[in-house]
Amino acid sequence: MTDTNGPRAPLTGLRVLDLTIALAGPYGTRILGDLGAEVIKVDTRVERQYLTQLDLAARLQAMYPNGDPGDEPWNTGGAHGQLNRNKSSIALDLASPDERERFLRLVETADCLVENFTPKVMPSLGLSYEELKVRNPALVYVAMPGFGSSGPRSMFPAFAPTTEAASGFLSMVGYEDGTLVPNPMSLADFVGGLNAIVGLMGALWNTRRTGEGAFVDLSQVEAMASFAGEEFQIVPDWSRDAETGPHGNQLPCALLSGMFPSRGFDEWIAISLYSELEVRAIGDVLGGPTLGGEWAALSRGPAGRDRIRAELSARTAAFGKLELATTLQMAGIGAAPVQTAPDLLADPQLNHLGFFIDVDAPGVGPFPYEGPPWHFDHWSERLTSPAPRVGEDTARILQALDKSIGDNGQSQTGGNN
Amino acid sequence: MNDWSRPLDGIGVLDLSLSVAGGFCARLFAQLGARVSRVPGEGDVDVPVEARHGPEDLQRRLAGYLHAGKERLAIPVSPESIVGLAPVLSRSQVIIHDRGQAFASQLLASSESQEARIVSVADYGWDGPFGEWKSDGLLLQAHSGIAALIGSPNREPLALPGFAVHYVTGSFAFITAMTMLLGAGDRERHVLVTSIEAASTLHQYTYLAFTRLAEVRKRAQFMLPTALYMACSDGEILLAPVKPNQWSGLALVCDRPDLLEQPVFNTVLGRRLYASVLDRELGPWFANETAAGAFEKLCEVGVPAAVVNTPRQALDDPQFAHRGFQPGAEGLPLPFLLNGTRPAGGRSHD
Secondary structure, rough: OOOOOOOOOOOOOOEEOOOOOOOOOHHHHHHHHHHHHOOEEOOEEEEEEHHHHHHHHHHHOOOOHHHOOOOHHHHHHHHHHHHHOEEEEEEEEOOOOOHHHHHHHHHHHOOOOOOOOOOHHHHOOOOOOHHHHHHHOEEEEEOOOOOOOOOOOOOOOHHHHHHHHHHHHHHHHEEOOOOOOOOOOHHHHHHHHHHHHHHHHHHHHHHHHHOOEEEEEOOOOHHHHOOOOOOOOOOOOOOOOOOOOOOOOOOOOOOEEEEEEEOOOOEEEEEEEEHHHHHHHHHHHHHOHHHHHHHHOOOHHHHHHHHHHHHHHHHOOOOHHHHHHHHHHHHOOEEEEOOOOOHHOHHHHHHOOOOOOEEOOOEEEEEEOOOEEEEEEEOOOOOOOOOOOOOOOHHHHHHHHHHHHHHHHOOOOOOOO | OOOOOOOOOOOOOEEEEEHHHHHHHHHHHOOOOEEEEEEEEEOOOOOOOOHHOOOHHHHHHHHHHHHOOOOOOOOOOOOOOOOOOHHHHHOEEEEOOOOOHHHHHHHHHHHHHOOOOEEEEOOOOOOOOOOOOOHHHHHHHHHHHOOOHHHOOOOOOOOOOHHHHHHHHHHHHHHHHOOOOOOOOOOEEEEEEEEEHHHHOOOOOHHHHOOOHHHHOOOOOOOOOOOEEEEEEOEEEEEEEHHHHHHHHHHOOOHHHHHHHOHHHHHHHHHHOHHHHHHHHHHHHHHHHHHHHHHHHHHOOOEEEEOOHHHHOOOOHHHHHHHHOOOOEEEEEOOEEOEEOOOOOOOOOO
């Protein structure tokens, strides 16, 4: 990002201390690293303990190359490689007075700090925002516990599934017949990470103007609720008693939508039809003008739409999902293949956009990871470094810190590792 | 004294978006105190394109959520031309739109918008094999790999409800806009954010892809070995006992210390494999508790848990009330406090 031959990254010069663990926090700070900020991942041993405790679950989820966590799962896990690219790593034992002081010196040089512990952890280390603010009054400190840093639930632990349940979101995840389904894709973690960076950006703007630092107190449960915000919007006939149940794959705004089988084992295509014209068009494509006309007439009532669904399923099953989606799109009908991991990696559009980043991390091997969803006009660099080994940059960062302090004529307290 | 209720006060934003994602991006600016001017689509339509065929109630709620606090400008703008926007372009530091590449080119070339950062939002991007494809929340979740993860293993894949995927794109659009405003790097004036890529960051597929899970095709229930639904006397509660102390906390709260003697339950894997046994053993305790009561008792000993609330039930939670997270005239506020202050949202200019 400091390459003088090309455009500099947009967030060049922004230093972020990253004390986050698990998924929500690292996903958020990865955004900053991908945008060119200097993100220093501070390994406090908490994450290593966390991964060790999760080891069996992780093994079950095959999060490691060849399913083998090895001796250092914190360096070889897929999640580590996925979430910590474009970051550096410093290992500090914050319970040790000497290393805590090194951390505080690092805080003095930082623009932002992000952590996602429960609210008791940082104060227990003597590293609350109030204490850090003394060392760096312009620091933007982002805390992102599950329920927020204040209130009767603030000390309660949270994971993505419980966050989604508490926010009201999970009660809407399910099939049209009312069957609720757990959401396995940890949406709340991604939403929490995104909102942390939204808050950080807003605060940083004001801090740059005024010099006053900020404590950003994010609640991941609130963040998840705000991502269903239209459900909370008070309109004249709004009532707390009126509830939204699961819609399944029938979009409330579509005339008919759903997932339909396609050729192969457990292969599917998603189709959305918004008008009688589109129903006629898909009938034309799959069965000719007679069928199109029949379906258009049927689409005027719910029973007719159920019949169309059944007939659609029988006809879509003869086609490959991408082949059919392409045919339907060319006919002006909204359709998309239901993609799995191998499909995604081979997807023509994502590859056209250059979405995937090939990362060759030592000890892990080369693998493609998802990239960011943005395309600036000038700066296009997507990877400056793979995820660091834990503590890999400790000596370099501390030496630079000592030099900086020395250059400023301040006392040096050493630093090694 | 610094006003943390409006940290972006002084920034002018022009919202030319027609979709949920662009509207949500502009909403974030408005809620943080920027002056957001919104030019509705052709026909003076307030409802984003994704909801125009939907029920009137949903249209009103969605339009209200996205556009509250924005200044509404009745300037006719055709899909092809920015003529007429000159006065408002000159006072805008950020312009958000989803009207295509040619429109973006006009904005970039306009002498009135030379100081503005322009954020373009597009579902599939502007070109490429699927650049012209139609899209919506269902199709994005299918194409991006999300839907394949969700649902019963014996039924069709399932998409998540609502507009959360669009809000994700809108959040990325906001972050990149602020990046251009804050950036110390080479000055960027324009960024394109695509929904298909934004949605494709929302799972753990790519790191699973290099392992054996690429072979697993039956949804991803296996990815939730930690979550248990339990039926209480008045509703359901979801638990996620991940760590050893959380498992012991659960067993002790349920007055079943004997389960701690069973090695099979001592691991996440074991609890997953024997979930039906666990359900039978712990079920009676939960059946005699209200969901709220069980939630309090479990969380007090550190077991992650939550009542499976509906959205409106969630509003009754004392935590929301304590933190002032309640819908007001502009809908739900932003989910964070800045130095103890909740961002107060935009001014209503309608």
